[in-house]
Amino acid sequence: MTSAPLLETRALRRNFGALAAARDIDFRLEAGARHALIGPNGAGKTTFINLLTGVVRPTAGVILMNGRDITAVPEAERVKLGIARTFQINRLFRRLSVLENVYIAVAERVGAAPSMRRPAGLRRDVVEESMELLDTLKLSADAARRVSELPYGRQRLVEIAIALGLEPRVLLLDEPAAGVPSAESHIILDAVERLPRQIAVLIIDHDMDLVFRFAQRITVLVSGAVFATGSPREIGANPDVRAVYLGQVARG
Amino acid sequence: MAEALALRHISAGYGDTVVLEDVNLAIQAGESISVIGRNGVGKTTLLATVMGHTTLHGGEVTLGGVSLARVPVFRRARSGIGFVPQEREIFPSLTVRENLEVGARPGPWTQERVFDLFPNLGARLSHAGSQLSGGEQQMLSIARALLTNPRILLMDEPTEGLAPVIVEALAAVLARLAAEGALSIVLVEQNSRVALAFSARTVVMDKGRIVYDGASAALAADGERLAKLIGVE
Amino acid sequence: MTAPPTGWSDHPAARALAGRHRLRAWEPIPWLLALAFYFAFPKYLGFGTEVLVTILFALSLDLVLGYAGIVTLGHAAFFGAGAYTVGMLAKHGIWNEPITGLILAALVAALIGLGSGVVLLRTQGLTLLMLTLCTMALLEEAANLAHDYTGGFDGLDSLPIAPLLGWFEFNPLYPRTQYLYVLSVLFVCFVFVRTLVYSPFGQSLTGIRENTLRMHAVGAPVRRRLVLCYVLSAAIAGVAGGVWAQANAYVNLGTLGLDRAATVLIILVLGGHGRLYGAFVGAVAYMALAHFLSKIYPTAWQLGLGLLLVVIALFAKNGILGIVEAAVRRHAPRVT
Structure with a gap:
């Protein structure tokens, strides 16, 4: 028996009325993994992320982190345990500057956020760390701009920056390249590839260039259940996966 | 051939901000085009201007x-323009069936035909729009526009968020529609591969202007020129 | 300092963040004007005092509405709680020292804010709006029924408030003491609110207003923050009610009513919410206008006021200050 994986689900189930959005999902995410979750529209990929982050409570099954049962741990505390996510549709503080967006996340993590006295801008440690982070994503030149003024592709990077500001051990990326023109999607791909090795990354995306270039392991979800799991080569060659999801784009 | 849609010397934007500058574009009845270009160059604004959602400064x-x-x-919609907006704009509290019935008009596109294209929708007729996944909402938005049986279909990034098999199916259907020439489609698309394969004519936009208007094949064959036009860094 | 002295502090974004709490050149002007008013219009000090109290009340609302995005129609509950605390303590001969009286008013209002906030702030939107309204109505009815303590419908008048600092009398006919006293209280509360909104806590409130879902996702205890903000705002509203009772030497059901709650909301929206000084501009504009219109058209003055508000709501979503900001931006191109 190997040691417990970083994040694991056992028989995880979630029903929405008569619809089973997650059916007995057994899933393992190892430390430092590069894992992709693909599947047809409505297969329950985002629901799975919502289950992992605690936005949605499972109907049955357990979620373990390093072997510890975190099924009942609320969302905010899971963030403290190191689970961070990005959203399929940008959820940014649109009227704030790029720096302020990341500042809010970093301030929350280092425990500066409850402070009422010192002006936010004088927390040099938080500002420095936020700027460093923006710099690694090549966003520092835009730091002073309002998020809503940035092109959509760069806004997607801010999504990632906010999540990284939480120093996650597990990063869940829900369609990070959604809405980004193909000419710019390499910016996202580069950023995702440069993520620190020690972070385990689970990525959902329909851009197969991105998925096959990035992932070391792929799980295919269909109708809420795990349909197949394997290396990109295995998944790409799987005729059933081609039929339900990949179509002609798959590579052997 | 009759002109289906024409823009002459259009300058338009939002309030005082001008996004489109002196845009000229004519589409014949039954002709389809793709519009590509970087983010924020005015592709969405172009469609919004046809729909009357922007401030027209001239043209x-x-x-x-x-x-x-x-x-x-609302009359533009009734006069035969179908619109698939980027934000999908489905009615979240209506069911899938109700979403599809809003604005539906008789014509070659029927619910059965739409469900052949998007089986997900047929399976979830009684679910509320808000319960659909992102990709399913996109399907719903496209299906709703098709069921108005438009003469001109404006689509803003319809393949966004769809599974590759669905993108293929949709691209095939769009290509067939374009080839049949029964309606005109203006397809704004981020994915230049899909765009260039879709129609014989492609329009490239940059900074609010049209910088290329010609054969798709010529662009597809000249990767360097395409890269320059849509600005791959 | 954990950060090295070099690094990013010179970046425009860091400078903007580090500089936004600094005093701007125009900021002393409202305070100087308020002082000038004291000398220039000795006959209008009663009106001036009323304006200052309203500014303080609107400021408390700005904290929850403008910064945290909590929509409430029941903020007068806290104003009334503060006013009745001062009034009942004084009338029944328990306590009538003004400054400690205000602290008690703040405490009582804060407690009510805590009790109601813990329950109400689980909801949002229309539900929240209705619940804040109901809470206020409950308090109003309680004050009406507890006639023996609150004076019921008639309220409590001729409150025996002790002289300020044992020396300065509150004279209802010559409210000089009241004016300067309320101005000082406003100043102290303003400094508190100003510090708060520029702090990391204030930044996180703005975050909650801009995107609650995202705040949950960065691990922020959203409800706890909102309740805390609500309690602080209630305390300030309680202080506003307390000084109002002290300055007028009476308290009545009107301090708890929908009329007051709606008016302060209108004032804040008129001035511009989420902007600190919106409370000042809105209160002065609304009350001056109401004052003069009611003199010119004693019967139909509210009609004129209503029309003005419709115009503001239609064309200036961010209130008077929003118009000013837009004009400044147009004339001074941004340096980025």
């Missing part, structure tokens, strides 16, 4: 030779 939009200047938004 004229005509539909079948008739000026749209004084035609309010």
